Amino acid sequence: MKTVFAKSRPGRTGVWPPAPKTEPAALLDPSLLRDSAPALPELSELDTVRHFTELSRLNFSVDGNFYPLGSCTMKYNPKFTEVAASHPGFTSLHPLVPQLRGAGHLTQGALEVLYETERFLCAITGMHAFTLQPLAGAHGELTGVMLMAAYHRDKGNTKTKIIVPDSAHGTNPASAAIAGYQVVSIPSHDGIIDPAELEKVLDDEVAGLMMTCPNTLGLFERNLPRIVELVHSVDGLLYYDGANLNAIMGKMRVGDAGFDVVHVNLHKTFATPHGGGGPGAGPVGVSQRLEPYLPISRVVKLDDGQYSLNYDYPKSIGYIAPFYGNFGVILKAYAYMLRLGREGIVRVSENAVLAANYLRARLRGHLEIPYDRTCMHEFVASAAELAASCGVRALDIAKALLDRGHYAPTIYFPLIVKECLMIEPTETESKETLDRFVDDLVDILRQARENPDALHAAPTRLPITRLDEVRAARAMELTDDAGLAAHDPICPESA
Amino acid sequence: MPYIAHTPEDQQAMLAAIGAASIEALFADIPASLRSPELDLPAGKSEDHVLRHLAQLAAKNSTDLISFLGAGFYDHAIPAAVDALAGRSEFVTAYTPYQAEASQGILQAIFEYQTAMARLMDMEVANASLYDGGTALYEAIMMAVRHTKRTRIVISECVNPIYRVMLKSYTTNLHLELVTIPQQEGVADLGALSAAINDATAAVIVQNPNFFGTVHDYTDLCATARKHGAVSILSVYPILQSVLRTPGAMGADVAVAEGQSLGLPLSFGGPYLGIMTCRKALVRQMPGRVVGRTVDANGKSGFVLTLQAREQHIRRDKATSNICSNQALCALRALIYVCLLGPEGLRRTAQISMERAHYASRRLEALPGVRIYNQGPFGNEFTVELPVRAYAIIDTLLAKNIVPGFPLGRYYPGLENHLLVACTEKTSRQDIGILAEYIGGAL
Numbered sequence: 001m002k003t004v005f006a007k008s009r010p011g012r013t014g015v016w017p018p019a020p021k022t023e024p025a026a027l028l029d030p031s032l033l034r035d036s037a038p039a040l041p042e043l044s045e046l047d048t049v050r051h052f053t054e055l056s057r058l059n060f061s062v063d064g065n066f067y068p069l070g071s072c073t074m075k076y077n078p079k080f081t082e083v084a085a086s087h088p089g090f091t092s093l094h095p096l097v098p099q100l101r102g103a104g105h106l107t108q109g110a111l112e113v114l115y116e117t118e119r120f121l122c123a124i125t126g127m128h129a130f131t132l133q134p135l136a137g138a139h140g141e142l143t144g145v146m147l148m149a150a151y152h153r154d155k156g157n158t159k160t161k162i163i164v165p166d167s168a169h170g171t172n173p174a175s176a177a178i179a180g181y182q183v184v185s186i187p188s189h190d191g192i193i194d195p196a197e198l199e200k201v202l203d204d205e206v207a208g209l210m211m212t213c214p215n216t217l218g219l220f221e222r223n224l225p226r227i228v229e230l231v232h233s234v235d236g237l238l239y240y241d242g243a244n245l246n247a248i249m250g251k252m253r254v255g256d257a258g259f260d261v262v263h264v265n266l267h268k269t270f271a272t273p274h275g276g277g278g279p280g281a282g283p284v285g286v287s288q289r290l291e292p293y294l295p296i297s298r299v300v301k302l303d304d305g306q307y308s309l310n311y312d313y314p315k316s317i318g319y320i321a322p323f324y325g326n327f328g329v330i331l332k333a334y335a336y337m338l339r340l341g342r343e344g345i346v347r348v349s350e351n352a353v354l355a356a357n358y359l360r361a362r363l364r365g366h367l368e369i370p371y372d373r374t375c376m377h378e379f380v381a382s383a384a385e386l387a388a389s390c391g392v393r394a395l396d397i398a399k400a401l402l403d404r405g406h407y408a409p410t411i412y413f414p415l416i417v418k419e420c421l422m423i424e425p426t427e428t429e430s431k432e433t434l435d436r437f438v439d440d441l442v443d444i445l446r447q448a449r450e451n452p453d454a455l456h457a458a459p460t461r462l463p464i465t466r467l468d469e470v471r472a473a474r475a476m477e478l479t480d481d482a483g484l485a486a487h488d489p490i491c492p493e494s495a
Numbered sequence: 496m497p498y499i500a501h502t503p504e505d506q507q508a509m510l511a512a513i514g515a516a517s518i519e520a521l522f523a524d525i526p527a528s529l530r531s532p533e534l535d536l537p538a539g540k541s542e543d544h545v546l547r548h549l550a551q552l553a554a555k556n557s558t559d560l561i562s563f564l565g566a567g568f569y570d571h572a573i574p575a576a577v578d579a580l581a582g583r584s585e586f587v588t589a590y591t592p593y594q595a596e597a598s599q600g601i602l603q604a605i606f607e608y609q610t611a612m613a614r615l616m617d618m619e620v621a622n623a624s625l626y627d628g629g630t631a632l633y634e635a636i637m638m639a640v641r642h643t644k645r646t647r648i649v650i651s652e653c654v655n656p657i658y659r660v661m662l663k664s665y666t667t668n669l670h671l672e673l674v675t676i677p678q679q680e681g682v683a684d685l686g687a688l689s690a691a692i693n694d695a696t697a698a699v700i701v702q703n704p705n706f707f708g709t710v711h712d713y714t715d716l717c718a719t720a721r722k723h724g725a726v727s728i729l730s731v732y733p734i735l736q737s738v739l740r741t742p743g744a745m746g747a748d749v750a751v752a753e754g755q756s757l758g759l760p761l762s763f764g765g766p767y768l769g770i771m772t773c774r775k776a777l778v779r780q781m782p783g784r785v786v787g788r789t790v791d792a793n794g795k796s797g798f799v800l801t802l803q804a805r806e807q808h809i810r811r812d813k814a815t816s817n818i819c820s821n822q823a824l825c826a827l828r829a830l831i832y833v834c835l836l837g838p839e840g841l842r843r844t845a846q847i848s849m850e851r852a853h854y855a856s857r858r859l860e861a862l863p864g865v866r867i868y869n870q871g872p873f874g875n876e877f878t879v880e881l882p883v884r885a886y887a888i889i890d891t892l893l894a895k896n897i898v899p900g901f902p903l904g905r906y907y908p909g910l911e912n913h914l915l916v917a918c919t920e921k922t923s924r925q926d927i928g929i930l931a932e933y934i935g936g937a938l
Contacts, residue, residue, distance in 0.1 A: 014835035020846035037838035056585035059600035063584040089553025095764030109555030123535040135626035136820035174807035174817035180668035183812035220524035275824025276589040276601035279766035318664035323764025341539030358509040430500035465791040472789035472801040479610040
């Protein structure tokens with residue numbers, strides 16, 4: 001499809017703001033002005049509407065397709081939360097208003113949303129307090145590790161290492177490294193963390209351990225109590241990656257289990273749509289001993305029932321976002337939690353876990369399932385045998401699923417399973433959808449043995465066939481026709 | 496059961512297929528000692544009930560303010576088509592486009608967004624967006640540190656103080672040396688900035704227009720940075736980039752921005768949009784997602800996430816950043832906004848906003864004891880020095896539902912009498928008249 005730049009015609013525009021009365025040169029010296037207008041698209045409103053409507057039709061989405069994307073929890077997002085979040089009483093609010101002394105009364109509704117969301121998240125996770133500032137799950141991880149660092153710094157600990165099991169999300173080691181820690185990996189045994197492996201690397205240099213539980217193999221860490229005990233024994237902290245929280249809500253509270261820090265992904269567990277890659281939101285909860293380090297500001301409820309922003313936390317790590325988090329996303333999560341209530345939240349986990357185990361049971365015998373035992377909300381399958389016997393890889397299976405109208409499972413992750421397909425159905429998909437997915441997958445596996453080349457060519461029924469990713473990385477065509485005269489000096493090379 | 500598909504009959508059939516006696520049996524791996532008590536949450540409510548509750552909360556927020564608050568976050572008009580198009584569920588309910596063939600819509604949109612942002616900034620490449628302008632600035636510094644393998648960061652005090660406090664949080668554990676060059680009369684001290692750059696400097700960071708509203712030409716500063724092998728980073732206000740000398744023309748290596756003004760509502764602080772553009776030489780140090788154009792098996796043009804070898808799911812602790820989610824839907828809004836306005840609409844929006852600010856400055860300057868603080872040209876925002884504490888004026892005007900601006904004393908000790916006043920094309924001359932009248936009355 002033509003790009004919007006190719007559709008541009010000089011002189012068209014969708015919006016005509018009133019003509020200014022003065023030229024920019026009357027306000028600013030010409031040396032401060034740009035030489036020529038930016039080469040942005042010139043389109044009518046209808047051109048624009050057609051272009052983006054057409055683009056939208058080239059997209060799979062949860063509203064149109066099943067997304068069995070492991071560790072990404074892509075479930076249906078109820079529509080009413082969009083209505084709730086589009087209220088002008090929220091959307092038109094400038095974030096600096098409550099920071100003007102004496103203006104807090106102008107944003108009481110928004111502050112109440114923040115306060116109550118924090119309270120709900122505490123109730124679900126069993127943590128002592130939350131910050132809603134982190135703007136995505138990985139941002140929450142970074143915040144969490146920064147909180148751990150602040151705790152140790154405050155205690156005079158000079159710890160340098162964070163342990164990350166090989167079954168953790170890839171963002172965990174990245175977040176720990178970016179926060180200034182050395183990352184120590186430990187191998188799983190039988191799909192879960194082995195306390196003996198942990199003991200091998202545990203010493204006074206360990207600031208903490210980051211755990212995804214259930215892990216990315218879909219398995220609950222059955223040695224959890226022992227692991228918590230071991231890590232705490234060296235004054236290490238326990239971090240819980242809440243990306244997989246959808247599996248355990250109402251069944252286990254991570255605070256009760258001894259975790260010190262947790263991040264939750266509102267765009268996964270709490271049904272706020274992910275917008276093709278964001279925005280998400282990654283609030284972080286902490287145990288009592290880490291509360292003094294939470295980012296500022298914090299919303300507090302005063303004795304008179306009014307809400308206020310408090311900055312008076314001398315040990316705070318400071319700001320990690322400009323304001324109070326992705327407020328529009330938080331609002332949707334708040335509405336979702338209100339709608340479900342205490343019973344509904346438990347049912348989410350129960351039915352998500354039921355659906356995952358059902359898919360696992362139905363696929364057994366068709367596809368290798370390396371850890372074929374009761375799983376949580378997701379499980380992994382492996383196409384390793386198929387790849388060896390007929391050259392059909394996880395990637396081919398994924399692309400063939402697209403042809404049948406399903407988005408593909410997460411593939412080649414976790415890295416510890418060969419030709420991995422990681423499948424997470426969620427609680428919102430019907431049994432009929434799950435059955436159709438199994439039928440289609442079984443048909444693809446049959447085709448793999450009969451006519452593997454057909455699968456290497458998949459997808460063939462979409463507007464585009466298989467894309468050459470290697471060429472994209474080599475050619476590095478990152479803008480339309482680049483269109484820019486190279487500027488004189490190029491970027492300095494590394495010293 | 497809301498949003499749960501399985502009927503009791505389905506559940507029984509599914510349990511039978513699994514070979515489990517009950518749903519509860521599926522949770523047997525969680526030790527009994529760790530089982531959750533009943534959640535301390537209210538009972539579930541109907542959709543109607545929740546919507547009414549939220550409407551009541553929204554009504555507790557004041558939306559009829561005449562506001563001159565900016566400080567990096569601006570109230571521009573948003574064409575209705577932005578909401579209509581970006582609100583299409585095929586965009587809203589999609590995930591990160593790992594499977595390119597099923598995600599061409601969002602991938603092409605991001606590619607077009609990258610192109611639009613690169614052209615607006617006059618830079619060579621852009622990424623697929625970051626969380627917000629402040630984290631984009633932090634990520635730009637980390638790019639510079641990786642690229643130069645140096646640790647000294649020179650930053651102007653005229654860079655948005657909200658971002659500077661964020662940088663302080665982020666760099667606490669990182670052994671970076673942050674050198675802040677003080678502002679003078681609302682102007683960045685270019686001489687002091689240049690003098691602070693040495694051969695150990697990783698990056699120099701400035702803002703245009705700066706936090707006080709002053710517009711600068713940083714060409715010489717960027718050249719000085721280059722001479723010392725340091726990376727120059729410009730934080731800019733994207734609407735005004737349609738008229739101001741560009742980061743590219745000034746020779747900047749990286750340009751970042753808060754993209755909120757491009758079609759995103761203020762929404763009490765988020766979601767916003769971190770724009771990042773840079774020279775191609777730095778692209779492998781760029782954090783987050785990048786979309787590239789390629790071809791399919793039939794030679795047809797298409798789009799994919801590319802340069803993924805930099806990313807966390809492959810490189811784990813060696814990744815350029817930990818960013819996984821970006822702000823794709825916000826980037827889409829910015830692209831649609833830019834398409835609807837085009838270069839002419841953007842230029843008019845920038846110019847009218849600037850005209851209004853200059854009109855406001857003249858009206859305020861005419862009041863006794865009031866002076867314009869900026870010792871340099873400004874754009875759509877400026878700083879006034881009042882003969883009284885800024886908070887005294889704010890307190891008085893808030894009672895009339897007027898927010899006269901942002902009190903600089905909050906971040907700049909000694910500037911307690913200073914107020915940062917922003918205008919957009921939505922600010923009417925009448926609003927400005929009311930502002931001048933009430934400030935005059937309050938003095």
